[in-house]
Amino acid sequence: MCAHVMVAEDDEKQAELIRRSLLSEGHTASVVHDGGAALEEARRRRPDLIVLDLMLPVIDGFGVCRVLRRDDDIPVLMLTARNTEEDVLLGLELGADDYMTKPYSPRELMARIRTVLRRSGRPAAGKRDDPVVRAAGIAVDPVRHEVWCDGSLVDCTPAEYDILLAMVTEPERVFSRQQLLRCTRGVDRASTERAVDVHVMNIRKKTEGDPHRPVRLLTVFGVGYKLSGDRG
Missing domain, CATH: 3.40.50.2300 (Response regulator)
Structure with missing residues (x-):
């Protein structure tokens, strides 16, 4: 890593x-x-x-x-x-x-x-075997800039990639919309907090069996979103 x-x-x-x-x-x-x-x-x-x-x-x-x-x-x-x-x-x-x-x-x-x-004596990039971060069946490769879900390559926009990388790096952490918006700064400068909801909806379409009943990317009502780490 x-x-x-x-x-x-x-x-x-x-x-x-x-x-x-x-x-x-x-x-x-x-x-x-x-x-x-x-x-x-x-x-x-x-x-x-x-x-x-x-x-x-x-x-x-x-x-x-x-x-x-x-x-x-x-x-x-x-x-x-x-x-x-x-x-x-x-x-x-x-x-x-x-x-x-x-x-x-x-x-x-x-x-x-x-x-x-x-x-x-701490690890440096390129000196660990695997830079990929994984959680909830999703793998994000920050070197190749790729996202995989259950072994299949997922085509993500830059904003979707940045949101997924943040959430996969810290599974079970609840992110506010403002925090996720900051992850996309420089990618989508015109975004608002409501745009985060659109990004999340699109990510669910690409990573959930039923986007309307998500089991990975969950809504925490009144706060924001979190990635459930239950599926490893």
Whole structure:
């Protein structure tokens, strides 16, 4: 499998750019937008690496790194517009494994991530046998950009693919429409939350025996959708 990287970045466009770059490298990724959520996600998922912005709401990146280093040894790559020598030194003293300043090259960021993963002994893309993520009879290959359902190749639009990748990566997690909409940013810029319902309906047509009585992609009324992991 690939490495799982958590991106803690309050700028949604920046977070989406990083997420897409990670997927193109064969990694999986989760995104959070504040420091409190970053700590919760790190404890829940134990990612192989965290890309951490410093200027986060709730708890800033320095505070997140301080707590992480007290409780865990997850590698941290700080990525921030704060580029003074004092900021860099403080980040490294708190235990960051690397420190990059904005603006940055996505290619350099991916190279730095590979280096940190290699140094830490964590898995790097291309070094695991199988980058495919699977749940509920659905398999998503982030390298080949393919979706399979019960062994058959499924023809998905880019937005459908991004929604499925997010949900297969975290089966049983309930995603709000807004969260799923963020997954498609850059693919379908004109989308609204109601468009997510259309994407879900189309995914059900392609992956459910009876789209009107889904057993995989379930509606959680008043909240959003989740992928049931029951079918493995």
